[in-house]
Amino acid sequence: MSLAFLQAGGLTAVAGTPMEHAAREAGAHFEVRDGWNVAVSYESPNAEALACVERAGWADVSHLGKLEIQASEHDLAAIAAAAADGAQLELGTATRAAGAWWCPLTRGRMLVICEPGELAGLRGAVLEASARATAPVSVVDVSTVFAAMTLIGPLAREVFARFCAADLRPAATPVCGLRPGSIARQPGVILREEEDRFLFLFGWAIGHYMWTQVADAGAHLAGRPVGLDALAALPQPAQEAASRA
Numbered sequence: 001m002s003l004a005f006l007q008a009g010g011l012t013a014v015a016g017t018p019m020e021h022a023a024r025e026a027g028a029h030f031e032v033r034d035g036w037n038v039a040v041s042y043e044s045p046n047a048e049a050l051a052c053v054e055r056a057g058w059a060d061v062s063h064l065g066k067l068e069i070q071a072s073e074h075d076l077a078a079i080a081a082a083a084a085d086g087a088q089l090e091l092g093t094a095t096r097a098a099g100a101w102w103c104p105l106t107r108g109r110m111l112v113i114c115e116p117g118e119l120a121g122l123r124g125a126v127l128e129a130s131a132r133a134t135a136p137v138s139v140v141d142v143s144t145v146f147a148a149m150t151l152i153g154p155l156a157r158e159v160f161a162r163f164c165a166a167d168l169r170p171a172a173t174p175v176c177g178l179r180p181g182s183i184a185r186q187p188g189v190i191l192r193e194e195e196d197r198f199l200f201l202f203g204w205a206i207g208h209y210m211w212t213q214v215a216d217a218g219a220h221l222a223g224r225p226v227g228l229d230a231l232a233a234l235p236q237p238a239q240e241a242a243s244r245a
Helices: 003-012 020-026 045-054 073-083 114-132 155-163 204-219 226-233
Strands: 030-034 036-041 057-061 065-072 095-097 100-106 109-114 138-141 146-152 178-183 184-193 197-203
Touching: 020 030, 020 036, 020 204, 036 057, 036 100, 036 226, 045 057, 045 138, 045 226, 057 204, 065 073, 065 114, 073 100, 073 109, 073 114, 100 178, 100 184, 109 197, 114 138, 114 155, 146 155, 146 204, 155 197, 155 204, 197 204
Parallel strands: none
Antiparallel strands: 030 036, 057 146, 065 109, 065 138, 095 100, 100 109, 146 197, 178 184, 184 197
């Protein structure tokens, strides 16, 4: 369905996330960025960043761009190599390249996650690489199929342990580790972006439910919701995760 009619007369469509209502109840302040109404702060970015450093913080990042690519194993590897600066796919591991996370979920299915402003260019690069495939390729924008949260801080794993049975110990899930599975009894995917920083995705329709699970678990550990400005003030995931070796 086209939303072009909303642009008539100077009007512009603004997208919201399934956790917006919960974030508002928690005291979030919102701004429109890249066409999304996003929670940028709750109290002050500095106080929120401090919570992320000392305890745990969680943020709604459902606005992130997400592409799902389905292809043969050979073509999927070739697409990643062409569109992601030579990235090599490995199940169980996400690769940071070309400003995005390249996340192989199966040998024939990959999720690519990026900032919303980078989505169009990334999709163009993927489609260009897909044109050289030897078999049919599906490239679908699933930005509003998957909601997402960032959970960050030294107590992040302990927060997860209160509602999720995934083994997130460093030996089982190292930095860049990718873990599809059950999150609060719902299907999802967990990506360990940094030692104490996790990005996890789940169905859009259960966004509010997932927020309540995280908030309840985090509150018991003196954690708090944080806005995008606080996340931006913290060290960001390495641009090239593949170069960590």
